[in-house]
Amino acid sequence: MKTAVYPGSFDPITMGHIDIIKRASVMFDKLVICVMSNAKKTPIFTPDERVELIKRATAGIENIEVTSYGGLLADFAKQQGAGFIVRGLRALSDFEYEFQMALTNRKLYPDADTVFLTTSAEYMYLSSSIVKEIIRNGGFVKDAIPEPIAEDVIKKIRP
Numbered sequence: 001m002k003t004a005v006y007p008g009s010f011d012p013i014t015m016g017h018i019d020i021i022k023r024a025s026v027m028f029d030k031l032v033i034c035v036m037s038n039a040k041k042t043p044i045f046t047p048d049e050r051v052e053l054i055k056r057a058t059a060g061i062e063n064i065e066v067t068s069y070g071g072l073l074a075d076f077a078k079q080q081g082a083g084f085i086v087r088g089l090r091a092l093s094d095f096e097y098e099f100q101m102a103l104t105n106r107k108l109y110p111d112a113d114t115v116f117l118t119t120s121a122e123y124m125y126l127s128s129s130i131v132k133e134i135i136r137n138g139g140f141v142k143d144a145i146p147e148p149i150a151e152d153v154i155k156k157i158r159p
């Protein structure tokens, strides 16, 4: 069975993430989406809130699981018996960090390879940080956040 882990901050999940999830879910037997912590970011949603938002946003997509983990990605991948780690690439600016992370994870857990999916062109501009920034300042970009969670995300960011 081919199991892949798709890790991220998902603070909150965007349509860019959904695009990667849909495309990765048909490549593997099981795709485990894992909310993790990024030392460089201060999230506004708790891990449980992010898991719940992802579950609602991905309802109907087959062969996925959603969870959170507080430790190393390499340990989580090992625990899941995953042979693959999925990451989305938007632009060249993502590459250096992603390359370093892939090499580190393979050093820590050689049984998993990182697979990069290039983002679909329509989502190249999109990131959770941009979405939060726009909402915080009174704006809203249609098609940036999955429709079933949009209202709750906006309420949390701009109460």
Ligand code: PNS
Pocket (backbone or CB within 6 Å): 007, 008, 009, 010, 036, 037, 038, 039, 041, 071, 072, 073, 074, 100, 101, 102, 104, 105
């Ligand atoms: O969505 P993000 O913020 O780009 O995801 C980055 C994330 C959370 C996948 C990364 O920071 C991570 O793997 N965190 C878990 C801790 C870990 O394993 N760190 C070492 C990575 S080399």
